[in-house]
Amino acid sequence: xxxxxxLQIGIFTVDIIxxxxxxxxxxxxxxxxxxQFSNGIDNVPWFLCTYLVSFCISTFxxxxxxxxxxxxxxxxxxxxxxxxxxxxxFITLITQLSQPFSRFPRKFLILSIIAYTAFLLIERFCxxxxxMYIRSNKRNQKNVVLIGNEKTVEKLYEILSxxxxxxxxxxxxxxxxxxxxxxKSKRLGGTADIYGWLAKNPNVNEIYGYFxxxxxxxxxxxxxxxxxxxxxxxxxxxxxxxxxxMTFISMDGIPVIARREEPLRNSTNKFxxxxxxxxxxxxxxxxxxxWVWLWVAIMIKIQSPGPIFFIQExxxxxxxxxxxxxxxxxxxxxxxxxxxxxxxxxxxxxFGDFMRKTNIDELPQFINVFIGDMSVVGPRPHxxxxxxxxxxxxxxxxxxxxAKPGIxxxxxxxxxxxxxxYIDQMEGRVKKDIEYIENWTFPLDLKxxxxxxxxxFGKEKxxxx
Numbered sequence: 001x002x003x004x005x006x007l008q009i010g011i012f013t014v015d016i017i018x019x020x021x022x023x024x025x026x027x028x029x030x031x032x033x034x035x036q037f038s039n040g041i042d043n044v045p046w047f048l049c050t051y052l053v054s055f056c057i058s059t060f061x062x063x064x065x066x067x068x069x070x071x072x073x074x075x076x077x078x079x080x081x082x083x084x085x086x087x088x089x090f091i092t093l094i095t096q097l098s099q100p101f102s103r104f105p106r107k108f109l110i111l112s113i114i115a116y117t118a119f120l121l122i123e124r125f126c127x128x129x130x131x132m133y134i135r136s137n138k139r140n141q142k143n144v145v146l147i148g149n150e151k152t153v154e155k156l157y158e159i160l161s162x163x164x165x166x167x168x169x170x171x172x173x174x175x176x177x178x179x180x181x182x183x184k185s186k187r188l189g190g191t192a193d194i195y196g197w198l199a200k201n202p203n204v205n206e207i208y209g210y211f212x213x214x215x216x217x218x219x220x221x222x223x224x225x226x227x228x229x230x231x232x233x234x235x236x237x238x239x240x241x242x243x244x245x246m247t248f249i250s251m252d253g254i255p256v257i258a259r260r261e262e263p264l265r266n267s268t269n270k271f272x273x274x275x276x277x278x279x280x281x282x283x284x285x286x287x288x289x290x291w292v293w294l295w296v297a298i299m300i301k302i303q304s305p306g307p308i309f310f311i312q313e314x315x316x317x318x319x320x321x322x323x324x325x326x327x328x329x330x331x332x333x334x335x336x337x338x339x340x341x342x343x344x345x346x347x348x349x350x351f352g353d354f355m356r357k358t359n360i361d362e363l364p365q366f367i368n369v370f371i372g373d374m375s376v377v378g379p380r381p382h383x384x385x386x387x388x389x390x391x392x393x394x395x396x397x398x399x400x401x402x403a404k405p406g407i408x409x410x411x412x413x414x415x416x417x418x419x420x421x422y423i424d425q426m427e428g429r430v431k432k433d434i435e436y437i438e439n440w441t442f443p444l445d446l447k448x449x450x451x452x453x454x455x456x457f458g459k460e461k462x463x464x465x
Contacts, residue, residue: 007067007140011127012059015120016052022119023051026112037107051112054090058083062268066124067131069142069165074441080124081442082272084117135166142167143203147191147222148210149174149183152236156208157183170204173197191218195225210236263440264403272442273375280376281369292363296327296355304349306332309364314381317404322373324381325364329355359456365407377445378406379433390426397426400433403440410436410444413451 027044030037041047062083065071091109134140144160144167146153153174160167161182171188178184188197191211198204207226211219219235226233263269297308310328313321329352348356355361368374374381379400382390391397411432416425436444 007131008064011064011067011124014127015055015059015064015123018119018123019052019055019116020048022116023048023112026115030108030111037105037111039105041105041108050091050094051087054087054094055083057090058086061086064124066128069135069167070159072441074443076124076128077121078269078272078442080120081117082268084113084120085272085275088113131166132164136163138168140166142205143170144168144206144208145170145188145194145198145204146172146183146186146208147174147194148236149176149178149180150210153208153210154180154183156236160208170201171197194222198225198231204231206232206234208234208236261438262402264437269440269442273440273445274372276442276445277369277375281366284363284366285370289363289366292360296360299351300328303351304328304331313384314405315384315387315401316373316381317401319398319401321384322368322381324374325367327355327361327364328352329361359408359452362407369407373404375404375406377408377410377436377448378404379409379436380412380429381405390430393423394427394430396434397430399437400430403433403437408448408452409433410448413448413455 027041027047062079065079066076088109091113095109131140146157146160146169149172153172157169157172157180159165160169169186172183172186173189173191173194174183174187175190178187207222209219209222223233223235225231264273293308300306300308307328310326310330311323312326314324316322329349330347331349333347352361365374366376369376409432411429414432416429416432
C-alpha cells in the first residue's frame with residue numbers, strides 16, 4: 001500500500017555506499033586469506049565499477065520493496081535473491097565482453113555474490129527494523145481517512161492500525177449505524193460531511209472508502225476532490241465474496257477480483273523459478289545423474305529384466321499430459337498405469353523397493369525439469385487414471401494443476417508422501433498443494449528442497465512404497 005519514493009532513493013544510496021565498502025573489504029580479505037581466488041583481477045577500480053553498474057541495473061529491474069509499509073518478509077527475501085542473481089548475470093556478461101574468459105575470476109565472483117547476498121539480507125532487514133521503529137514512534141506516517149462501516153472497512157482499519165506500518169487514522173465517515181467500536185470512536189460525520197471537513201484539514205494523504213452501488217456519484221465526486229487536492233483515493237470493493245486468499249488484477253484497465261492469489265502468474269516470479277529449475281536440474285544431470293544411472297542400470301539389469309527407465313503419461317500444468325521419466329522400480333507388468341505401489345507390493349524387486357524409499361527412482365525427472373515439463377518443487381504429478389477419479393471425488397482437486405508438477409512438494413514434506421489409500425489422505429495432499437500455489441515464494445522452495453534432503457537420510461519416509 002504505497003511506496004515512499006524518497007525512502008527508495010535513500011535505500012539505494014545506502015546500498016551503493018555499503019556495496020563499495022563491502023567489495024573493497026571482501027577483496028582485501030580474499031587477497032589475505034585465499035589469494036588464488038582473486039587471480040585475474042588486475043584492475044580493481046574497473047572490477048569494482050563492474051559490480052556497481054551491475055547492481056544499479058538489477059536494482060532498476062527489481063527495485064527495493066523494503067520500504068513498503070505493508071509487505072511480507074518472504075517478498076523482501078525473494079526480491080533480494082532476485083536482485084543478487086541478476087547482478088551476478090550482468091557481472092558475468094560485462095566481464096566476458098571485456099576480457100578473456102580464461103582470466104575471469106569465477107571463484108571470486110561466486111564467493112562474493114554469496115557473501116553479498118547474506119550481507120544485503122542483513123542490511124535490508126536492519127533498514128526494515130529501523131523504519132518499523134520510527135513509524136511506531138509516529139514518524140514517517142501517512143494521515144488517512146476511512147469512509148464506510150462495512151466489514152471490509154473494519155478489516156482495513158485493523159490492518160492500518162498496526163503501529164509499525166506507519167498509518168495515522170485521523171477519522172472515519174459513515175452513514176447509519178456501526179457496531180465496530182474503533183470506527184465508531186473515530187467518527188467525524190456522515191459521508192456528505194467529508195467535503196467541508198477536508199477543506200479545513202488539508203493534511204490528509206490518503207482516503208480509503210467503501211460505497212454501496214447507489215452511491216457511485218458520491219465516489220466520483222470524492223475522487224475528483226482528491227485529485228484536485230493532492231490526496232490519493234482508494235476505492236474499497238466488497239471482498240467477502242470468497243473465502244481465502246484473493247488478488248486484484250487489471251484487465252486492460254478494468255479491475256477484477258481473482259479467486260485466489262497465484263504468485264507464479266507474476267512474470268518475475270516465473271523467471272526466478274524457471275531459472276533456478278534450469279540451473280539446479282542442469283547441475284544434477286551433469287554432476288550426479290551419470291554416476292547414479294550407471295550404478296542403477298547395473299542393479300536393475302541384475303534383478304529385473306527389462307528397460308532401465310519407466311516412462312508414464314501424467315497430468316501436468318493446466319491439465320496437459322506429459323511423459324514422466326523414472327528409474328523402473330517394478331517388474332514389467334500390465335497394471336503400472338492403474339495401480340499405486342503398496343507396502344508389500346509383489347511387483348517391486350528388492351533394489352526397486354530401496355530406490356522408492358530413498359527417492360532415487362525420481363532422479364530422471366530432472367530431465368523433465370530441464371526441458372520444462374516439471375519443476376523441482378510443485379504438486380506431485382498423478383497418473384491419468386487417478387486424475388480422472390479424484391477430480392470427481394475431491395472438491396478443488398484440479399486447482400493443483402495451476403502450477404507445474406514437481407519432483408517434491410509441500411505435501412510430500414508435511415506427511416502426505418507416497419500411497420494415498422484413503423480419500424482423506426488425498427484431500428490433505430490437495431489442501432497442501434493449493435496452499436503452496438497460493439503462497440509460493442523462492443525461500444519456500446528452498447525450504448522444501450532442504451526438508452526433502454533431510455527426509456531422504458532421516459527416519460521420516462511417509463507412505464513411500
